[in-house]
Amino acid sequence: MSPEKKLISIVSPAFNEAPVLHIFHQNLIKIMNQMSDAYQWEMIFIDDGSTDATPDVLRELRRRDSTVKLIFFTRNFGHQAALTAGLKFAKGDAVITMDCDLQHPVSLIPRMLAEWEKGAELVLTVREKDRSAGLLKKLASGLFYRLMNALSSTPIKPASADFRLMSRKAVNAFLQFGEYHRFVRGMVSWMGFRTREVPYEPDARFAGTSKYTFRKMLTLAFDGITSFSVVPLRVSTILGILIFFGTILYAVYAIMVWFLKPYTLQIGWTSLLVTLNLLGGAILLFIGLIGEYVGRIYEQVKMRPIFLIDSTEGFEEEEAA
Template sequence: MKFISIVVPVYNEEENIEFFYQEVCKHMEPLPYKFELLFVDDGSSDATPLLLEKISQQDSRVRGLIMARNYGHQLALTCGLDHADGDGVITMDGDMQHPPEMLPVLLAKWEEGFEVVQTIRISTEGVSWFKSVTSGLFYKLINAMSKVHIQEGGSDFRLLDKAVVQSFRRYKERARFIRGMIGAIGYRQALVEFVAPKRFAGTSKFSLRKMMHFALDGITAYSKLPLRFAFFMGLLFALISFAVTMHVVYIKLFTLEAVPGWATISASILFLGGLQLLGLGIIGEYVGRIFEEVKQRPLYLLRVELKQQQKE
């Protein structure tokens, strides 16, 4: 009988854990698979770790990995994938926006021979127009800049074959954009569409600041275009500056009129200075990522692993 690992990163989800656990069991138990629920607690400050300890003691199919601090959603997912032992591994969020009733659909596609079964979120109930618009713009931007295509509406709700998980573990970069990494790995992929319901309880922990960091990681991890943009902009304005300089020299040497445009000169200097700072900022983002990579620190640390104690 095939064994399925379900990896669930959680952060301050005490209101959702037990209901999510019950729903997953309800949809997995009728299927012809053994399965485990692998919760990865990303440094929660509420009662989430206590609830995971309680559930793991009651059900041997449940394990809890408690991270030493909050590392972020992508590293929590990585931790779960590193510890998953299943023939197939499903990653999903624990707030019920990744519907457990979709699990049989993903497994059916896997049985058809697809090594990656990726869900595509058509829409999300109750999501703001701002998040919908910015999400769409992000995917259009990154696909225009990157050689690796990232499916618009893609989520971290997917099934990976064991072979794909083993390939994923060979990727060691710190700034992780897993949607791009899975796209770069390849393998045979199937797409499954779904409508994400509202959260069962609580509020989203994915703030605007985290969204911006996530987008920046995705762009800098899979595109050098910002660096080229800074280079070509610098080249363009260097040529413009040279032309303006030649014009000023001509006026000074061959006419009786001196250039009175102090305001224009000041504005030009400020504009070019701002452009240089923009270029340095873009370069700094990439240099900062090089700095993080060369330190070779562990991606994450675990404080404790929760599982049912074996009876003697």
């Protein structure tokens, strides 16, 4: 590697992305060649337990291109874990994380680097128009970010993506985080480094379908909210206080009516059942909510690794050098 050129690391998780890897790699090479006078590059692919030909395609790319480096997980640990692994292994002065499904345009990389050169420690990308996203996904995403920003003291830009640039200082700070349940967008925003935003329109998916199923998106949303806010727990406390004082007021009202107009006081099963069901439902809801927090604490204190690596390729040469 040339000592006078800055090293840029591209970190890209891959889970069953065999049909698009060659095209993604070619697109990256074009950008690298355009900026080869100023930068040197490394491409780090993380195979997140793929069940298709992704590992074979990655090894083929590695044989053809020495800048390609590979990390293979023992199983599928998830997108957030794969990003963390890539950031841990990246050596660049700046690290760009992006998906390899061709929806994150590589043409944005020069602009992101320009913002970094101006002094930004974080360069975030924000989706402006996503024609490939369905109405339900757009509504769910908008609701999540509004809820997240309402509950948390850490602001997160709506429509932000995991397509971002992080300076070496920001990467080193990120690697100090010890969370097991990871919401990388929130963690990056929490750090508070000087940030610039770059808008973009996602390209159409070339092949396959999104690996973020509804279940995975829901899990990510829970991880984000429980990692960055205790407001849901406080809501249960506030609701309990309101019910307590409301019950006292109703008891005072009933006693007054009993003494002033004893024959007008009606005791009905309907109001009793409604009250019991309301309280019972609220209790079960908040017990479940507390369980979510306790479950995450339980998994955190076990101190299990965020991911396990089966093998790596391309990093051994650096260590030998």
